[in-house]
Amino acid sequence: xxxxxxxxxxxxxxxxxxxxxxxxxxxxxxxxxxxxxxxxxxxxxxxxxxxxxxxxxxxxxxxxxxxxxxxxxxxxxxxxxxxxxxxxxxxxxxxxxxxxxxxxxxxxxxxxxxxxxxxxxxxxxxxxxxxxxxxxxxxxxxxxxxxxxxxxxxxxxxxxxxxxxxxxxxxxxxxxxxxxxxxxxxxxxxxxxxxxxxxxxxxxxxxxxxxxxxxxxxxxxxxxxxxxxxxxxxxxxxxxxxxxxxxxxxxxxxxxxxxxxxxxxxxxxxxxxxxxxxxxxxxxxxxxxxxxxxxxxxxxxxxxxxxxxxxxxxxxxxxxxxxxxxxxxxxxxxx
Amino acid sequence: xxxxxxxxxxxxxxxxxxxxxxxxxxxxxxxxxxxxxxxxxxxxxxxxxxxxxxxxxxxxxxxxxxxxxxxxxxxxxxxxxxxxxxxxxxxxxxxxxxxxxxxxxxxxxxxxxxxxxxxxxxxxxxxxxxxxxxxxxxxxxxxxxxxxxxxxxxxxxxxxxxxxxxxxxxxxxxxxxxxxxxxxxxxxxxxxxxxxxxxxxxxxxxxxxxxxxxxxxxxxxxxxxxxxxxxxxxxxxxxxxxxxxxxxxxxxxxxxxxxxxxxxxxxxxxxxxxxxxxxxxxxxxxxxxxxxxxxxxxxxxxxxxxxxxxxxxxxxxxxxxxxxxxxxxxxxxxx
Numbered sequence: 042x043x044x045x046x047x048x049x050x051x052x053x054x055x056x057x058x059x060x061x062x063x064x065x066x067x068x069x070x071x072x073x074x075x076x077x078x079x080x081x082x083x084x085x086x087x088x089x090x091x092x093x094x095x096x097x098x099x100x101x102x103x104x105x106x107x108x109x110x111x112x113x114x115x116x117x118x119x120x121x122x123x124x125x126x127x128x129x130x131x132x133x134x135x136x137x138x139x140x141x142x143x144x145x146x147x148x149x150x151x152x153x154x155x156x157x158x159x160x161x162x163x164x165x166x167x168x169x170x171x172x173x174x175x176x177x178x179x180x181x182x183x184x185x186x187x188x189x190x191x192x193x194x195x196x197x198x199x200x201x202x203x204x205x206x207x208x209x210x211x212x213x214x215x216x217x218x219x220x221x222x223x224x225x226x227x228x229x230x231x232x233x234x235x236x237x238x239x240x241x242x243x244x245x246x247x248x249x250x251x252x253x254x255x256x257x258x259x260x261x262x263x264x265x266x267x268x269x270x271x272x273x274x275x276x277x278x279x280x281x282x283x284x285x286x287x288x289x290x291x292x293x294x295x296x297x298x299x300x301x302x303x304x305x306x307x308x309x310x311x312x313x314x315x316x317x318x319x320x321x322x323x324x325x326x327x328x329x330x331x332x333x334x335x336x337x338x339x340x341x342x343x344x345x346x347x348x349x350x351x352x353x354x355x356x357x358x359x360x361x362x363x364x365x366x367x368x369x370x371x372x373x374x375x376x
Numbered sequence: 377x378x379x380x381x382x383x384x385x386x387x388x389x390x391x392x393x394x395x396x397x398x399x400x401x402x403x404x405x406x407x408x409x410x411x412x413x414x415x416x417x418x419x420x421x422x423x424x425x426x427x428x429x430x431x432x433x434x435x436x437x438x439x440x441x442x443x444x445x446x447x448x449x450x451x452x453x454x455x456x457x458x459x460x461x462x463x464x465x466x467x468x469x470x471x472x473x474x475x476x477x478x479x480x481x482x483x484x485x486x487x488x489x490x491x492x493x494x495x496x497x498x499x500x501x502x503x504x505x506x507x508x509x510x511x512x513x514x515x516x517x518x519x520x521x522x523x524x525x526x527x528x529x530x531x532x533x534x535x536x537x538x539x540x541x542x543x544x545x546x547x548x549x550x551x552x553x554x555x556x557x558x559x560x561x562x563x564x565x566x567x568x569x570x571x572x573x574x575x576x577x578x579x580x581x582x583x584x585x586x587x588x589x590x591x592x593x594x595x596x597x598x599x600x601x602x603x604x605x606x607x608x609x610x611x612x613x614x615x616x617x618x619x620x621x622x623x624x625x626x627x628x629x630x631x632x633x634x635x636x637x638x639x640x641x642x643x644x645x646x647x648x649x650x651x652x653x654x655x656x657x658x659x660x661x662x663x664x665x666x667x668x669x670x671x672x673x674x675x676x677x678x679x680x681x682x683x684x685x686x687x688x689x690x691x692x693x694x695x696x697x698x699x700x701x702x703x704x705x706x707x708x709x710x711x
Contacts, residue, residue, distance in 0.1 A: 190559040220556025220570070221577070224525040228584040229622040230577060233615045235555070237608040238573035242556070242565060249563040265611065272607015273572040275646030276600065276672070280568045283671040287564040311610030317652045336618040337611070 042357065043372055044110040045154075045364040046342055048213070048264060048306045048330030051115040052081075053141040054096040060084060063130050069120055071096075083120060094334040098145055101334070102152050108342035110329070112375060114364070115142055116156035116183035119217035124188050128163035135159055135170055143177035151375050154368065155179040156213055161188040164200040171204045180368045181211030181260075186239035187218060193243050194250020194291070202256045211368050212261045214243045216268060232337060240268025244303070245277060251292035253302045262304040262328065262367050271318045304367045306330025307359055308339050312349050319351075324358035325366060377692065378707055379445040380489075380699040381677055383548070383599060383641045383665030386450040387416075388476040389431040395419060398465045404455055406431075418455060429669040433480055436669070437487050443677035445664070447710060449699070450477055451491035451518035454552035459523050463498035470494055470505055478512035486710050489703065490514040491548055496523040499535040506539045515703045516546030516595075521574035522553060528578050529585020529626070537591045546703050547596045549578045551603060567672060575603025579638070580612060586627035588637045595702050597639035597663065606653045639702045641665025642694055643674050647684050654686075659693035660701060 052071070059068035067084035071091075074080055079095070081088040094100050095118075105113060117138045123131045135158045142155035157174040159167040161184055174182065182205065184193075191197065193214070205212055219235030220242065240263050247253060247261065263270070270277070278296045281288045301323050308330050309315045319327065329346070332338025339345070346359055365372060387406070394403035402419035406426075409415055414430070416423040429435050430453075440448060452473045458466045470493045477490035492509040494502040496519055509517065517540065519528075526532065528549070540547055554570030555577070575598050582588060582596065598605070605612070613631045616623045639661050644650045654662065664681070667673025674680070681694055700707060 187559070192560065192562070192565075194562070220559065220573070224522070224555065225527065225577065227527070227529070227625070228580060229615055229619060230527075230580055233608075233612045233623070234573055234576045234580055234604070237576075237604055237611065238555070238569055241569045241572075241604070242560065245563060245565055245569055269569070269572055269576070269604035269608050272649065272652075273568070273604050275644045275649050276572065277568045279645040280564055280672055284564060288568070290562070309610045310614040313652070313655060314607065314610050317607075317648070320648055337615055 042109070043112070043361040043375060044329060044343070045112040045114065045361050046105070046110050046331050046333065047114040047262065047328045047364040047367065048308065049113045049115050049333040050095070050118045050335065051142065051145070052091070052095050052118055052121065053138070057137065059130070059134055063126070066126055066130075068123060068126070068134065081120070088120060092334065098149055098153070102149070105342060108344055110342045112152060112154060113333070114154045114156060114180065114368070115145065116213060116215070117142075117158050119185060119215050122158060122161075122185050122217065124160070124162050124185065128160045128166050131160035131162070132166045132170060136173070139170070139174055139177060139179065143179060146178060156181050156183040156211070158183060159201070161185070161198070161201065164197055167201050168204045171201065171208060171210060175208045175210060179210075180370075181205070181213065183213045183215055185217040186214055186243040190218070192246040192250075194246040194252060199255070202252060202259050206256045206258045209369055212259065213264065214240065214261060215264045216240045216243075237265060237268035240264055241270040241273065244270045245296075248296050248299050249281075249288060249292055253299055254292065254294070260304070260367050260369070262306065264306060264308070264330070265332070266307060266309045266315070266318055267305045271321060274321070301326055304328055304363060307343060307346060308332055310339060312345055315346070319355065324355040325363045327359050328363040328367060329360050377444070378447070378696040378710060379664060379678070380447040380449065380696050381440070381445050381666050381668065382449040382597065382663045382699040382702065383643065384448045384450050384668040385430070385453045385670065386477065386480070387426070387430050387453055387456065388473070392472065394465070394469055398461070401461055403458060403461070403469065416455070423455060427669065433484055433488070437484070440677060443679055445677045447487060447489060448668070449489045449491060449515065449703070450480065451548060451550070452477075452493050454520060454550050457493060457496075457520050457552065459495070459497050459520065463495045463501050466495035466497070467501045467505060471508070474505070474509055474512060474514065478514060481513060491516050491518040491546070493518060494536070496520070496533070496536065499532055502536050503539045506536065506543060506545060510543045510545060514545075515705075516540070516548065518548045518550055520553060521549055521551045521578040525553070527581040527585075529581040529587060534590070537587060537594050541591045541593045544704055547594065548599065549575065549596060550599045551575045551578075572600060572603035575599055576605040576608065579605045580631075583631050583634050584616075584623060584627055588634055589627065589629070595639070595704070597641065597702050599641060599643070599665070600667070601642060601644045601650070601653055602640045606656060609656070636661055639663055639698060642678060642681060643667055645674060647680055650681070654690065659690040660698045662694050663698040663702060664695050
């Protein structure tokens, strides 16, 4: 059975020192301080220790073989977005990362598909890079749940949605720059509480801002099973109903009408949570995802779905059909 | 059948102008600009329009009669917490509000139970007021999901938990001062996204900080069915498992071990969401709640539970037994 993991992260083994080059900022580079491991250095501070499965294509393919998963959709690690940088500098970082992923996809066309990254805070540069991304053979882009705290309904992003739609590029929304992180220093709460909220923020912004109506062919996929969105949808829907003067100011249509208008991944870490979501969302909108190779991800690559009592049709939807539809690909692409 | 709504808000009809008295701050007063309605003025700015069911005990009892609900547990509106004020001033506001609720409970003992409010940012004053709250005949306290962005695991709150435990006072945690609100100006997102995250933040802080172990008799109830906690519990539990170096630094016990250690209300606005939670949490930990009289609340006071196919035992748990256990009361208290 074809399996496509549409939520995985990769980074080039060698990254130029953009901080030295540009003379400012928290750009990330890798310090390969021992074999098979590297320190991500953000600005001049240690950010995270990573292993070679963050950059080595063959090791990744081997690890995925254990879970009978042939295809990885790779995107950069969100800390690389660099939306805080000057747009021209963010573009240069983005081009470097996009070229790296394009080369990987060209080298392993049966195993890798790629998502690019953009200077989201400059829509002119972003649209130019989208055209290049299309030309490079990538399948779409990964963007943050907010862009320097601008929400995704903002009109400044409309040219980007329009270009994604006309170029046929898919969009994956990943939480980052988590709300409240400065006040939650302990217990990894920005990752455990802030990230799910970020994803709900992104979904709500795009729904209430009317983005799905304005760009009917835009294909968007939200990380971590939509974050906290589905677990709090009753409240969100009721809020739209009871205070349209606050919520329905740009779009009269209720949130429940959008449930099959976007995709999510299956990263719930819990079969009952996945089943709860499948009670709201069609299974061909729920994609296999893992957040590989990071520990907070599902490093058994959807094994809990494979071993579950979900029916075969549902499993096939999750393992490949949902991602194929999101990416606008046919299954025979990989034959 | 006895029904106790444990999540309702009330405010005195007349509030002193504490801003004039103290000479600073966003203290709230009411501008009764027309019959049966008032403007809440926060500092010098309009905050919210409210109706007389925010302050009139008999109108509230009449409205509740439509939903066959005899008892309301009242607490102040979170905007009244005033934790940002000088502790002595916050204490004065708290005492005023607590006296008002105590008088109400004394006047209508079969219809009202009360929760007090505290200067949470000064544990000495807070503990003194807790003793007074006990003496006044209130059942417990309502507190915010954070206190000036201090999380509820902080040691500064330990004397308060200890006093609640020894005095036998219940604790209700309500979201407020929502993370990220300054960056989500549209679509009521602080209420629809930020509030659920706040409640998960509070639950996670108390679990990971070991509060439930340190104060085994402390009885805590989290608003809005635990906010985003239950919908993202797979991620939270996995985070504790995969990065104990970040999450389990103060408490080795996994989040799932605490599920029946606290109460929540049933405000999901969705029967399937409630059933999903009831798959994790015993029904005697899920209390009837409404957030009355505010529109984002369930103004049919749990009618969706009454009309559901949940079995009678579950309904009785939700309608009264869970709240009785949380409040440490017997059903015959109301006879």
